[in-house]
Amino acid sequence: MELIRVENLSKIYGDRDNPVYALNNVSFSINKGEFVAIIGPSGSGKSTLLHILGGVDKPTDGKVYMDGCDVYEQNDDRLAVFRRRQVGIIYQFYNLIPVLNVTENITLPLLLDGQTVNKERLSDLIRMLGLSGKEKNFPNQLSGGQQQRVSIGRALLNAPAVILADEPTGNLDSKNSQEIVELLKYSNEKYNQTLVVITHDEKIALQADRIIAIEDGKIARDEVLRR
Numbered sequence: 023m024e025l026i027r028v029e030n031l032s033k034i035y036g037d038r039d040n041p042v043y044a045l046n047n048v049s050f051s052i053n054k055g056e057f058v059a060i061i062g063p064s065g066s067g068k069s070t071l072l073h074i075l076g077g078v079d080k081p082t083d084g085k086v087y088m089d090g091c092d093v094y095e096q097n098d099d100r101l102a103v104f105r106r107r108q109v110g111i112i113y114q115f116y117n118l119i120p121v122l123n124v125t126e127n128i129t130l131p132l133l134l135d136g137q138t139v140n141k142e143r144l145s146d147l148i149r150m151l152g153l154s155g156k157e158k159n160f161p162n163q164l165s166g167g168q169q170q171r172v173s174i175g176r177a178l179l180n181a182p183a184v185i186l187a188d189e190p191t192g193n194l195d196s197k198n199s200q201e202i203v204e205l206l207k208y209s210n211e212k213y214n215q216t217l218v219v220i221t222h223d224e225k226i227a228l229q230a231d232r233i234i235a236i237e238d239g240k241i242a243r244d245e246v247l248r249r
Contacts, residue, residue, distance in 0.1 A: 128148070
């Protein structure tokens with residue numbers, strides 16, 4: 023079942039006389055529960071695409087539909103709710119709050135949204151992430167791999183329909199990288215969450231159901247690896 027549909031998406035910087043296309047008339051769809059890897063050289067438009075899918079950056083032209091809803095037809099308030107409740111975003115640089123501990127960093131988005139934290143789900147998530155016993159630790163007391171696990175927990179706690187990960191293993195060694203990918207795949211399979219991962223790592227890309235290659239703001243290749 024289709025969850026995401028992108029139609030004729032463009033993102034243009036600069037002025038009319040000297041336009042710079044970060045994305046140029048991109049169209050594709052992603053099914054519910056699909057694991058998609060987006061690859062391409064630096065500056066190809068991968069991160070721009072991810073941010074537009076997540077409601078973080080508005081397109082210049084084109085449409086993004088999430089579960090049939092036109093994402094950018096919503097007003098700013100509804101768009102903010104969409105970002106908090108429908109999408110979990112994981113960044114390369116963790117983006118943790120240094121004065122908050124592990125539990126507080128994971129639960130912060132829910133609390134800011136005025137929602138009650140499901141203590142059982144939180145406990146299960148911390149255990150799944152291998153963070154048991156670290157609940158009161160602050161980010162500077164954690165390794166890079168542990169900090170990325172916290173950022174994954176923050177993205178997963180409210181059970182969003184879509185997980186968007188922008189180079190989630192870019193700062194990690196090969197062992198931690200594979201463990202992070204296994205965690206994301208586990209969530210993808212257990213909760214049937216749609217997973218979209220930007221990566222330069224071919225080993226990670228080959229674990230996806232599908233690879234979309236972006237070059238110069240356009241889709242150069244869209245290949246299904248497994249169904």
